[in-house]
Amino acid sequence: MLTNANTFRRVAAGTSLILAPLCLLLGMAVDPSEPGVDDPLAYAHNPVAVGVSATLLHYAWVLWVPGVIGLVHLVRKKGVVLANIAGVITVLGLINFSALMISDFFDVVAFQMLPVDQAEKLMQDGAQPAMIIGWQMPGMIGSFLGLVLVAVAYAWGGRAGWWFPAGVLVGIIVWLFGASAWNLVLGLGGPVILLVVFGIVGVSMIRMRDEEWATSAAA
Structure with missing residues (x-):
């Protein structure tokens, strides 16, 4: 497989579309935060779980990158402009968002070494304008909006039904609401939806013939 460019890239992209939402689901499941409880010391008391999560x-964000590139690659005629623009936005957003996960490690150390009020101030002061504008906002907007737009382009190009972008949109909304509300059911339910819809597309990509992956004609 390593000697065949079409096979390797197709399988890698399809596998990434399965592993990315799976990592998101597992990461949310391992997170030590208790549903409905806003405990600032939850991370400090569970450093191993935080590290794994x-x-x-x-x-999850890193693995979505080759998957998105694969989705964009398969949009050839209808939706190609949207796919190209959304693909760039999404890849940049995912890269930015993945970098933000490192703050969890500093969160653990800050709350282990300092009083709660000082640790909270340290973390709040660390959110500099450059980080918010240059990292956080592009990461979140690019990742979430970009994934939906890429899915729209993929469906528009005839590669999947409209259930694909609809499922991506619903999965992201459910996950974001569940994560912000500390709701375990929704926090895990969103990633499950994403795993299903991206998994279906990922499996179809893996099972695709190399000729279909390489051709310039839409499926």
Whole structure:
């Protein structure tokens, strides 16, 4: 497989579309935060779980990159402009967002070494304008909006039904709401939806013939 460019890239892209939401799901499941409880010391008391969770979330965003590139590659005629623009936005967003996961490690140390009020101030002061504008906002907007737009372009190009972008949108909204509200069911439910829809597309990409992957004609 390593000697065949089409096979390797196709399988790598399809596998990434499965592993990325799986890592997101596992990362959320391992997170030590208790549903409905806003405990600032939750991370300080569970450094191992935080490390595993942050690492899984980091690789979720990283693994989506080759998958997105694969999706964009398969959009050839209809939707190609949207796919190209959305692909660039998404890849840059995912790279930015993955870097933000490192803050969890500093969160652990800050709350272990300092009183709660000082640790909270340290973390808040660390959110400099450059980090918010240059890292956080592009990361979140690029990742979430970009994934939806890439899925729209993929469906528009005839590569999947409209259930794909609809599922991506619903999965992201459910996950974001669950994560912000500390709701375990929604926090895990969103990634499950994303795993299903991206998994279906990923499996179809893996099972695709090399000729279909390489051709200039839409499926």
